Each structure stands twice: as structure tokens, then as C-alpha cells.
Amino acid sequence: MTTLIPKYDLMNGGSTPTGAVNRSIQDKLSEVISVKDFGAKGDNATDDTAAIQAALTYAGTLSSGYARLGVFFPDGYYVITSSLQIPSWITMFGNTPNGCIINNQTVILTVPQCVAAGGANIYGLHVRNMTFRGGKSAFYFSAGMQSCVFEDVNMDLQTDQNMNTTDFEVNKFVNCIFNDAQYGIVCNGTGFVNFNNFVNCEFNNHSWSGIYWHTSGNSSVNNFYGCRFEGGGISGSGRSTIDVLNPSNLNFNGCYIEGTSSNAYYESGSDNTTKFDNCHFTYAAGSIAYNFVTDGIINFGNNTFYLEPTISAGAKGFYLSGINKTQSPTATNTFFGNNNLYFSYTPQSKKMVSKWIPTPASLGQTLLTFTRAGSSGATSNSQFLTGVLTIQFFSLEAGGFGKQFSRMYHVNVLADGFSTMVCTLNNFSSLDNASGCTLTVSVASGATNTLLTLSAVFTGLVPSTELTSQLQWSFEYIESSTLQIDTIIPALGV
Numbered sequence: 001m002t003t004l005i006p007k008y009d010l011m012n013g014g015s016t017p018t019g020a021v022n023r024s025i026q027d028k029l030s031e032v033i034s035v036k037d038f039g040a041k042g043d044n045a046t047d048d049t050a051a052i053q054a055a056l057t058y059a060g061t062l063s064s065g066y067a068r069l070g071v072f073f074p075d076g077y078y079v080i081t082s083s084l085q086i087p088s089w090i091t092m093f094g095n096t097p098n099g100c101i102i103n104n105q106t107v108i109l110t111v112p113q114c115v116a117a118g119g120a121n122i123y124g125l126h127v128r129n130m131t132f133r134g135g136k137s138a139f140y141f142s143a144g145m146q147s148c149v150f151e152d153v154n155m156d157l158q159t160d161q162n163m164n165t166t167d168f169e170v171n172k173f174v175n176c177i178f179n180d181a182q183y184g185i186v187c188n189g190t191g192f193v194n195f196n197n198f199v200n201c202e203f204n205n206h207s208w209s210g211i212y213w214h215t216s217g218n219s220s221v222n223n224f225y226g227c228r229f230e231g232g233g234i235s236g237s238g239r240s241t242i243d244v245l246n247p248s249n250l251n252f253n254g255c256y257i258e259g260t261s262s263n264a265y266y267e268s269g270s271d272n273t274t275k276f277d278n279c280h281f282t283y284a285a286g287s288i289a290y291n292f293v294t295d296g297i298i299n300f301g302n303n304t305f306y307l308e309p310t311i312s313a314g315a316k317g318f319y320l321s322g323i324n325k326t327q328s329p330t331a332t333n334t335f336f337g338n339n340n341l342y343f344s345y346t347p348q349s350k351k352m353v354s355k356w357i358p359t360p361a362s363l364g365q366t367l368l369t370f371t372r373a374g375s376s377g378a379t380s381n382s383q384f385l386t387g388v389l390t391i392q393f394f395s396l397e398a399g400g401f402g403k404q405f406s407r408m409y410h411v412n413v414l415a416d417g418f419s420t421m422v423c424t425l426n427n428f429s430s431l432d433n434a435s436g437c438t439l440t441v442s443v444a445s446g447a448t449n450t451l452l453t454l455s456a457v458f459t460g461l462v463p464s465t466e467l468t469s470q471l472q473w474s475f476e477y478i479e480s481s482t483l484q485i486d487t488i489i490p491a492l493g494v
Contacts, residue, residue: 033059034072042076044103049080060087060117073130075099079107083140085117091126097154097177104134105157112140112164121167123147133157141165144191148172156180166215167191177202180232184210192217193244198224203241205232209261211242220248224255233261233285240266240293250274258282263291264309270296277301281309351476352492359393359469363458366493367391367441367473370423372415372450373489382416385488387477389425391456393439395469402466403434409441411475413452415488421452437461453493 033055036042040051059069070091080102086092094100102113113135116122121143128151132138138155139145144167155162156179163178166189176198178184184203187193193213201224203210210229213219229241241260244250246269255276257264262284267274274294278301281290289307292298359365372383389409395402408429415421423443432439437460444453456473463469475490 032070032072034074035078036074040073040076040078042074042078044077044079044106046079047081048078049082049084052078052080053084056084056086056090056092057117059090073100077101077103079103080109080113081107082109083111083115084113086114086122086125086139087117088120088122089124091128092130093127094129096129097131097152100129101131101133107134109135110159111135112137114139116141116143116145119143121146125149127151127153129153131156135159137161137164139163139165144168146170150174150176152176154179161186165191167217168196168213168215169194171196172199173197173201174199175201177204178206178210179204181206182208183212185212187213187215189215190217191215193219194221196222198227200226202228202230204228204230206241206260207232207234208239209241209243211244213244213247215245218246218248219244219250222247222249223251224253226254227252228255229257229260231259231285233259237261239263242266244274245269247271247274252276252279255279257290259285262286262288263293265298266293267298268295270294270298272297273299275299275301276303279303280305282306349476349478351474352490353474354472354492356470356472359395359458359461359463359471361463363461363463365456365471366444366453367456368411368454368475369491369493370413370415370421370452370454371489371491372417372421373487382414383488385411385413385477385490387411387475387490389441389454389473389475391439391441391471391473393434393469393471395461395463395466397466403437403461403469404432405434405439406431407439407441411454411477413488413490415449415452417449420447420449423447423452423454425454434461455493 035048035052035055038051038054038058040048040055042048055071059071062069070093073092073094075095078101104113113132119142122141122145125145125148127149131154134157137158137160141164145165146167146169148171150172151174154177156177158181160181161183162181162185164186166187168187169192179202184206193215233239233241239261240263241257242264243266245267247267248271250273252275257279259282264281264284265274276298281303283306284290290305290309292309367389370385389411391405391407393403393405407427410426410428412424413421425441427441437458440457440459441454442457444455447453461469473492475492477490
């Protein structure tokens with residue numbers, strides 16, 4: 001028997017569309033395999049394991065390379081009692097994630113719901129519009145997974161991990177939810193984690209980590225765009241929301257993190273290329289500030305933090321290249337300087353730059369504070385810090401620019417923890433145009449063996465007579481890699 005497919009073109013008055021050809025019904029129906037063709041019920045009661053497996057196995061025999069064959073799951077709750085063996089190069093799909101559910105919430109499964117057929121590395125699997133609920137894992141690919149695509153897929157209520165694999169490369173996840181398990185995605189063993197992209201995905205309610213990548217190979221060029229990490233962390237436990245070994249070019253852009261493990265991010269084997277940009281961090285479980293743990297440098301573009309974050313002790317620190325600020329009106333912003341600072345930290349140098357601020361009515365401004373940290377005072381524990389302080393000031397008057405200062409100073413600070421800290425200033429560049437006004441930069445009184453302050457004082461300036469007057473300053477310095485215990489820490493006094 002043959003039929004014309006499509007027989008009628010309803011868009012054009014029911015006429016037969018030009019170019020339509022006769023095809024056999026068998027040929028038409030073979031385009032997509034339904035699990036119900038093999039006897040699956042999807043009634044949340046019948047054991048559908050054998051029927052689903054028969055459909056998957058049949059699809060696997062007809063698929064190779066990019067010639068995928070689709071296995072369709074009509075809306076229903078499909079109960080399984082053993083792991084489904086998934087072949088490479090097939091598509092598994094339903095109508096919607098909420099309508100098509102592989103369900104082991106009531107019929108408990110102590111093994112993964114889906115594994116790779118024959119324990120092989122799985123390639124080219126495409127899953128969309130499905131939910132996988134229960135089991136030890138939703139997907140467990142012991143030999144790895146490559147070139148797979150997951151779209152609108154939910155994984156929840158697994159007892160161990162939502163997904164577990166070894167070699168994890170060139171995969172794409174779009175609008176997926178990893179939910180309610182100890183871990184979200186676990187990658188460990190002898191593989192790599194390379195070139196994976198996550199778009200609008202959620203990692204929710206993981207008691208350990210949403211991302212746990214601890215393979216022996218590198219983790220390179222992985223990207224998270226508009227993703228959410230929320231809930232499930234245990235404060236003070238040392239667990240990390242994102243936990244990665246040997247990362248290179250790991251990027252988080254437009255992501256949201258709230259109420260997870262107190263370590264928002266942990267990395268070891270850093271090459272200083274992890275970056276957070278346009279992200280928002282509220283606070284960890286227990287309403288405490290997030291901590292970032294690294295043996296290198298974490299890069300931050302423009303981000304917001306409800307509570308000011310911390311950096312792990314002994315780490316080289318942050319590279320902050322944009323505006324990073326806290327939102328809590330009661331937060332003590334010691335690191336971000338009350339949100340008035342830009343930062344630029346590199347392995348070679350560190351630079352911090354204030355925003356433009358109105359000239360204080362007192363005509364005095366604390367520019368820098370230097371704090372000595374480390375062991376008890378002794379002349380043998382002397383530390384030295386050198387850098388360049390730059391000051392910019394201008395005022396506007398009715399006729400245009402009024403007074404201007406542009407200054408650069410060599411700054412040298414010495415501290416041994418025993419004697420009062422010492423600072424020398426050398427003004428090596430001045431471009432001033434401020435008749436009747438002076439700017440003096442000096443060490444403020446009250447220096448101690450652990451604290452020293454530099455201040456700027458204006459004389460002859462009357463801000464009330466100016467349309468506006470603005471002040472900005474920066475400090476750039478080099479921190480010796482040997483100064484890990486006894487060191488001098490500068491901060492802008494904003």
C-alpha cells in the first residue's frame with residue numbers, strides 16, 4: 001500500500017503540495033520508533049524495561065555516524081527495574097519533560113537508569129524533552145561520553161549523582177535541570193573534560209557539589225551561560241558548589257549562585273584562566289559569604305555579591321577587571337572598598353583603582369592603608385612593598401575646567417612587625433594647574449608596627465564654588481611570590 005505524504009496541504013486549501021511523492025506506509029512509519037510499538041505502557045505501574053530496551057536496541061542497529069534514528073516516548077510515566085542500555089548515535093525524545101518521565105520514584109532502582117550499551121564510550125546521543133527520576137544516577141557512562149546533546153532534560157531524585165562519566169568532551173546541554181542528588185555532574189577517572197557548553201541550565205539542591213570534575217586529564221574550554229546554582233550546600237563542611245581539577249579557560253557568564261555550599265568555587269592545578277563575568281552571588285547556606293579556593297588566580301569581570309566574598313588563604317588571589325560590588329546595605333566591604341573600586345590583578349602585578357568620587361567636604365581623603373600580616377615582629381622578618389600611586393583631580397567651573405592635579409608617586413613601604421612601619425614617597429610626575437590650591441600627600445599620623453596610612457589634603461579649595469570636583473586614585477604594585485606568610489597588604493581607603 002502507498003500513500004501520498006503529506007496528502008493535503010491545509011495551508012493552501014487542501015490541495016496536494018507540489019513535489020509530494022508516494023511513499024509506503026512502512027517507510028513513513030520507520031522514520032520514528034515509538035516505545036509503544038514494542039509494548040511499553042507508560043502507566044506508572046507496568047514494568048516497561050524490556051519494551052523500552054527492545055526499542056533502543058533496534059534503533060541502535062539502524063543508526064550509525066550522524067544517521068540517527070529517533071526513539072519516541074509518548075507522554076507517560078515509564079517504570080524500569082534495571083538499567084537501560086543506551087547505544088550511540090540515537091535520539092531519545094518525548095513531547096515535554098513534564099509529560100515524559102522515566103520514573104523510579106516509587107519503584108526504587110539501586111543502579112543507574114541509563115548506561116552505555118556494552119560499557120562502551122557513548123557518542124552522538126541526543127536526548128530531549130524527557131525527565132529521569134530516581135535511580136542511583138540518571139546517566140552513568142563509565143567509559144565516557146562525547147558529542148552528545150541534551151535539550152530540555154530534567155534529572156532529579158537520584159541517590160548519588162544526576163550524571164556520572166569519565167571522559168567528557170564536546171557535549172552540549174540546553175535548558176537542562178540537574179536536581180536533588182548528592183552531586184550534579186561527576187567526572188572522574190582517566191579522562192578529560194573538554195569543550196562542553198551549558199546554556200540556561202540549573203543545578204539545584206546538591207548536598208555536595210553541582211559540578212565535580214576530578215579527572216586525571218585537563219579540563220579545558222568549558223562554558224556556562226545563564227546557568228543557576230541554588231540550594232543544597234552545607235556550610236562549613238568544606239564542600240564546594242563547583243569543584244574542578246586542572247581547569248583551563250573555564251567560564252561562567254551571567255550565572256546565579258545562591259544558598260549552596262560555602263565554597264562557591266574550588267580549583268586545584270589552576271592556570272589562572274577561570275573567569276566569572278556578569279554573575280550574581282547571594283550567600284551560601286547558612287547566610288554566610290561565599291569563599292573562592294584556588295592555588296592560582298580567579299578572573300572576575302563585572303559581578304555583584306550580596307555579601308562580600310573571601311579568597312582562600314595562601315592563594316595568589318583575584319584578578320578583578322570590572323566592577324565587583326556588594327548589594328547588602330549593611331555589609332562591611334573591606335575587600336571591595338564600599339563598592340568604589342575597580343581591580344586589576346595579574347600574576348605579575350596588582351592594580352586597584354577608585355571610582356571618581358566627589359571631593360570630601362573636609363578636603364582630606366585617605367588614599368591607602370598598608371597592613372603588615374604574618375608572624376611576630378623581628379628585624380629578620382622585614383618585608384618591603386613598592387608601587388606607584390597615581391592621583392587625578394579636576395573641578396568644573398562656569399567657564400569650563402577649573403583646577404587640575406595629575407600626580408604620580410613612587411611608594412616604598414617597609415615593615416618588620418617590630419618597629420613602626422615606614423613609607424617613603426617620591427613625586428616623579430606632576431602636571432598641576434591649580435592656582436591658589438595645593439595638594440599634599442603624606443603619611444598620616446598614628447602609624448604602628450602593623451598599620452600605616454597615606455592621606456591627601458587639599459588647601460585653598462572651596463568645593464561649594466565649583467560646579468563639581470572629582471577625585472580618583474590608583475595604586476599598582478608587584479607582590480613577591482616569596483611573601484606568603486609575612487607580607488604587606490595594601491587597600492584603597494574608600
